[in-house]
Amino acid sequence: MNGVGVIFWREMRGYFTSPYAYLIAAAFLLLAGFFFVSNLWLSVEQTPADPAAIPEFLSFGMIFFAPLLTMRMLAEETREGTMELLLTAPVSDSAIIIGKFLSAWGFYTILLGITASYQIILVNIGAFPDLGKAVAAYIGIWLYGGACLSVGLVYSALTDSQIVAGFLSMATLFLLYLGDNIGLIVADVELARLLRTLTLQGHFSTSFAVGIFRAEDVVFFAGLITAMLFIAIRIVESRRWR
């Protein structure tokens, strides 16, 4: 696992010196801010503000943001030929994948942290947010985001085209998002339940998003991240023997 830190900081530096990452961050914060304010408008004189409004929006928004953050990561390295340099550098394949993943997750965590600070606004203006629910929702969407990024990383490892990687990631994440609507396309209730269990929404919308912290959901997200990273490592590794 030597070199995880090296790769992590190299990628993080890449984020903070690239105008492209700032554009993504600005779009992310703009949309999150818009949903935050619209939820606040709807709450006035009706109910307390929903502290899970931003996490719930992000559970859909990550379909687009995660591929934007990950599609370049390995595909661009392959396309520009720097992947060969990386593979010959004194870092393991695991370190490359884990370092890149942690940097994307770190960047996402910073953005999420900025939106989490909006809860302070709610407290200050007397909007009575349920802070316990906010904590659950943010932990949930943090893990959810990590899972989305890991899926994106697999596709980035699989192809040298950023566009293909991004498109396939979005398509996969969209399918994984459809958990709550799975019954619209599957008539058998047990199959629908099984498929919902395999989706991201199935482990967020009825647990973290409503204020419940369930061990099985943590295992699902952590397991998905582990599995995706393992597959991504195997794909990168396959370049050595294909």
Next chain:
Amino acid sequence: MRDDSIILTRSDIGQFASIAFALFALIAALSYFYAGEVRPHTLVLIALAALSLIAWALITPSEFVGFFTGRQARRGTVAVFSSVLVIGIISMAYLYVERQVIAYDLTETREFTLSDSTARIIERLPRDLRIIGFYSAENIAVREMDDQFWRQYEVLSAGRIQRIYIDPVEQPAVAETYGAQDGDIFIAFVDDNGEIIPQSISYVPMIDKHERDMSLAINRLLQEGSFAAFFDISHGQRSLRDTSSGGLSIAGELLGLNGWRVVEFDLQELVANDQPIPDEASVVVLSRPRQPFAPATIDAIDDYLRRGGSLFIMADPVFADSGFLLEDSAFNTYLWESWGIRALDAVVVELLPGLDNPSPLDVVSIQIFDSPITANVNLPDEPDSYAMFRLARALEISNTPPVNNGRAVLSSNMSYAETDLVALGLRDEYDFDEGEDLPGPHTLVGFAVDAETNGRIVLVGDSDFATDGQIGAPPGNAQLFFGSLNWLTEFEERITFGFQPSAIAPPTIFISPSQLDQVSFFVIFLVPGLVLLLGAGMWFYRSRR
């Protein structure tokens, strides 16, 4: 110039087919392990895996053969099988943790935690219980949400309560037997063989407070018939069998649905035979008696109340010289002297402007005092939850009562009580006469409780509000009727449990438009704008280098 065109080679397609094969095969295996049997969808997944495998072999035969035979085969096989192994281990870990039901309710109001009261209810279960939920595939998210609660019942009862789910689309005949629609919940006891006892099947009305609704329903099932409302019919009262707009048939039906036993009885006959009002009467209801009560009847009521009985009096204004509960009648005097409440010979006229009442004689529950009687009246989020009384008598509540008493519902400060009932009754004339009429506000619903005997009385200056014609219009009338009976019999305390924090209406937020504008500016313009500025600065800095 970079070329971003997408080129899919034969090799790429073959590679996708191989991935599809692995995915379908994996999902099919997981599906088999999860369900414990081969189901139709498992067969479909196996078929898709086989098709992907064939496609892979046909599109890239050399890679396909190489995968299974050459150096690639060895390494590829190791990679695939190690991936499958990792996914298998993760899946097993997931299934294990899922079955442990480890969950923490982080909400401040403990919205998803079963209360101690529910635990006490579960302790009293005489036999095992089933929660039967009807959910189609379309309702899968609702089912999963509800399941958060039902599985807690299963855990808390150590398996004595179990949940089963039925798809009403797949099993319409079963749904028909229950009279169930998609999303409906029922509970029922099971016999020693684990079979549902049909007579005990009970619908659970869900009002979005899962625990409260379910625990209430279980308690109703436990208490079925142990609360009895005795309606006297011997003084010309309204009848439970009367289905006209002036009858009480809907009130009786609703009581039955809530687990009450409803009985009509002849109080005069009991008194004539020198028999007491039976102890089994949780409450005696007097709905608009037309005749005055004889001293012996008053004694029988007094005896009943001293035994801890409860009396619900609904008294309409009397426009004649003789009638029930005239101001100077013996029964009214008894109520005043023993309980500190009485009815006045005066009709409340409501003059507050802007109300939804057809006439000033239709009096609305303008002011309510916090009590179980009015727990569901004048709710802030439900504009129709007020109660309305057509021609209501003013009540008087003693400030120096012999027992605890109080006011539950009042008219507005602008109302008054018209004392000229002749002019009102004959000519529909009413006007405030200084010195004669009584300035408001006036008590419309009063109550008294003897702390020693626990005898209780609720006195309402109107009976129309509980009739078939008005009990649901407005809905607050029914809430007042049931709230009164609940308090009189302590139904809420005995049948249900105390309010959970989540059952209390959440606070409403009030933010000025300027505050909202400031928040909008901060989160929509300032924060993303600063990030953009930083990005521009970074671009400028790098381009200068």
